[in-house]
Amino acid sequence: MAFLDYFRTKQKNSANLAKERLQIIVAHERSTREQPDYLPALQKDLIEVISKYVAISQDQVCVNLEKEGEYSVLELNITFPEEQAVS
Amino acid sequence: MSSPPLANLQNANKTKEELPLTEIIVITSGKGGVGKTTTSAALGTGLAQKGHKTVIIDFDVGLRNLDLIMGCERRVVYDFVNVINGEANLNQALIKDKRTDNLFILPASQTRDKDALTQEGVQRVLEELKKDFEYIVCDSPAGIEKGAFMAMYFADRAIIVTNPEVSSVRDSDRILGLLQSKTYRAENNQPPIQEHLLLTRYNPDRVDLGEMLSVEDVEDILAIKLLGVIPESKSVLKASNQGAPVILDDESDAGQAYDDATRRLLGEEVEQRFIEKAKQGIFKRMFGVR
Numbered sequence: 001m002a003f004l005d006y007f008r009t010k011q012k013n014s015a016n017l018a019k020e021r022l023q024i025i026v027a028h029e030r031s032t033r034e035q036p037d038y039l040p041a042l043q044k045d046l047i048e049v050i051s052k053y054v055a056i057s058q059d060q061v062c063v064n065l066e067k068e069g070e071y072s073v074l075e076l077n078i079t080f081p082e083e084q085a086v087s
Numbered sequence: 088m089s090s091p092p093l094a095n096l097q098n099a100n101k102t103k104e105e106l107p108l109t110e111i112i113v114i115t116s117g118k119g120g121v122g123k124t125t126t127s128a129a130l131g132t133g134l135a136q137k138g139h140k141t142v143i144i145d146f147d148v149g150l151r152n153l154d155l156i157m158g159c160e161r162r163v164v165y166d167f168v169n170v171i172n173g174e175a176n177l178n179q180a181l182i183k184d185k186r187t188d189n190l191f192i193l194p195a196s197q198t199r200d201k202d203a204l205t206q207e208g209v210q211r212v213l214e215e216l217k218k219d220f221e222y223i224v225c226d227s228p229a230g231i232e233k234g235a236f237m238a239m240y241f242a243d244r245a246i247i248v249t250n251p252e253v254s255s256v257r258d259s260d261r262i263l264g265l266l267q268s269k270t271y272r273a274e275n276n277q278p279p280i281q282e283h284l285l286l287t288r289y290n291p292d293r294v295d296l297g298e299m300l301s302v303e304d305v306e307d308i309l310a311i312k313l314l315g316v317i318p319e320s321k322s323v324l325k326a327s328n329q330g331a332p333v334i335l336d337d338e339s340d341a342g343q344a345y346d347d348a349t350r351r352l353l354g355e356e357v358e359q360r361f362i363e364k365a366k367q368g369i370f371k372r373m374f375g376v377r
Contacts, residue, residue: 021253022300026308
């Protein structure tokens with residue numbers, strides 16, 4: 001019913017949507033801000049190597065460099081697809 | 088080339104009464120059109136009104152506008168770039184405000200390009216201003232190019248002017264990243280720049296309806312100290328039409344909000360106003376008159 005739809009759309013709060021979107025993009029941009037320049041290239045190479053053995057896509061590999069005081073930790077997170085290796 | 092620590096040393100030799108330490112405040116945002124120049128004019132005037140000798144510098148080389156907002160556009164003879172290039176001395180370029188005591192304006196060049204601002208040149212002019220002024224307010228251009236970098240590079244404090252709107256908030260966060268890495272204080276392992284959020288063009292009615300990000304939302308995302316909230320107000324355009332900083336309109340909500348912000352900047356505890364929905368009179372409520 002049209003008039004009920006009217007009330008429903010009013011319930012959807014666009015300010016909340018704005019906040020959620022901002023929190024995600026800002027967190028993402030902050031995490032890439034302090035990364036060294038070579039990280040995207042490293043990520044690309046890693047994906048190429050892994051793709052030789054397992055069918056993965058770009059967004060299944062996550063490379064992260066975290067600084068903890070004196071040392072840095074390179075974190076490599078690969079999500080394998082459900083069906084296993086390319087034979 | 089003299090460096091800021093040297094200048095601080097010189098300052099320390101004199102008594103505090105004789106020469107209070109100069110503070111450099113950058114008004115920045117990343118995004119354009121959010122109210123940087125309006126804010127620079129208002130807060131600069133506010134600081135001067137409270138008895139602090141203040142200069143506002145326009146860093147927007149090529150697109151100067153502070154002179155118009157301050158109503159001194161016809162008195163510009165020499166500019167910031169002339170001083171940097173040694174074509175004029177500071178006293179020739181500084182414009183004394185006619186309305187407010189203790190207030191001076193250093194206009195940007197309208198004809199040069201932004202590369203005319205060199206780090207050494209800017210530093211030299213700032214060092215010279217430090218001898219005379221308590222507050223140096225740097226009105227940054229939009230964007231993250233050279234003019235914006237030069238405006239923030241030597242800052243002690245930063246006021247991040249933000250609208251309650253997604254692109255402005257994102258750009259503000261980007262600017263915060265630059266303040267923490269690409270400034271004199273960051274590069275020389277000094278205490279970081281103090282960052283303040285100034286939320287402008289705020290409309291409490293729309294926040295109430297869920298149509299606009301609230302102060303709390305923006306504070307949550309940017310995680311910096313709130314300096315103040317300036318309500319969306321007709322008085323801002325009126326002030327710029329007249330070439331008089333909006334803070335001089337002490338009847339207006341925006342003028343009062345800037346006065347509150349100035350006092351907070353000076354360390355006073357002032358309660359936040361203009362963040363609640365305006366109370367409607369009984370006639371408005373009954374007839375919905377706008």
